[in-house]
Amino acid sequence: MSHSSKLVILDRDGVINRDSDAYVKSLDEWVPYPTAIEAIARLSRAGWTVAVATNQSGIARGYYSKSVLESMHQRLRELVRQAGGEIAHIAYCPHGPDDGCDCRKPLPGLLEEIRQALGLETLADSWMVGDSLRDLQAGEPMGCRPVLVRTGKGRRTEAKGEGLSQAMIFDDLAAYVDWLLATEADSAD
Numbered sequence: 001m002s003h004s005s006k007l008v009i010l011d012r013d014g015v016i017n018r019d020s021d022a023y024v025k026s027l028d029e030w031v032p033y034p035t036a037i038e039a040i041a042r043l044s045r046a047g048w049t050v051a052v053a054t055n056q057s058g059i060a061r062g063y064y065s066k067s068v069l070e071s072m073h074q075r076l077r078e079l080v081r082q083a084g085g086e087i088a089h090i091a092y093c094p095h096g097p098d099d100g101c102d103c104r105k106p107l108p109g110l111l112e113e114i115r116q117a118l119g120l121e122t123l124a125d126s127w128m129v130g131d132s133l134r135d136l137q138a139g140e141p142m143g144c145r146p147v148l149v150r151t152g153k154g155r156r157t158e159a160k161g162e163g164l165s166q167a168m169i170f171d172d173l174a175a176y177v178d179w180l181l182a183t184e185a186d187s188a189d
């Protein structure tokens, strides 16, 4: 399998860090999965580009500010850098469900932002990894390959079963990265 763009786009809550039905409202509530940080670093070291696409309606809802959100993203960048990797771009939607924006997943606006930020012609054959159906739906019109992880809301999403016929499913981000890097190694032989 050739990976021309070698790009993996990650949902944030429930993939990189613990999610909460009460929203992740502060830096203290932003608890990364240690294996996810390590997995992102492994992707970087293997020459993959990693980006993040996250809905953050908690801003529109007044639960936290953009500067609090930015402090979470600074922490994320720091942890990944300490692990030997980097995150190329973090795209977020600060809007609420009724704001009529074009960047709230399942719309593809965040992925279009990433495509432009990375100067890519297309996101076809990149990967979109999420714990909710809307994450995978956002990647579909952009040609991203869908991956569901069982962390965060992933098991609930899997149990609902709808819209997952094209998705690969893994227990967590680390398991997906194990698979991806092993597959790449095979195809390089």
Ligand SMILES: O=P(O)(O)OC[C@@H](O)[C@H]1O[C@@H](OP(=O)(O)O)[C@@H](O)[C@@H](O)[C@@H]1O
Binding pocket: 011, 012, 013, 014, 019, 020, 021, 022, 023, 024, 053, 054, 055, 056, 057, 058, 097, 132
């Ligand atoms: O998984 P990502 O996209 O990184 O972020 C999801 C969060 O913004 C929040 O999204 C909310 O959905 P609504 O925005 O209220 O529909 C709820 O699902 C919360 O539990 C969740 O923490």
Ligand SMILES: [Mg+2]
Binding pocket: 011, 012, 013, 014, 015, 019, 130, 131, 132, 152
């Ligand atoms: Mg999520």
Ligand SMILES: [Zn+2]
Binding pocket: 093, 094, 095, 101, 102, 103, 104
């Ligand atoms: Zn938006």
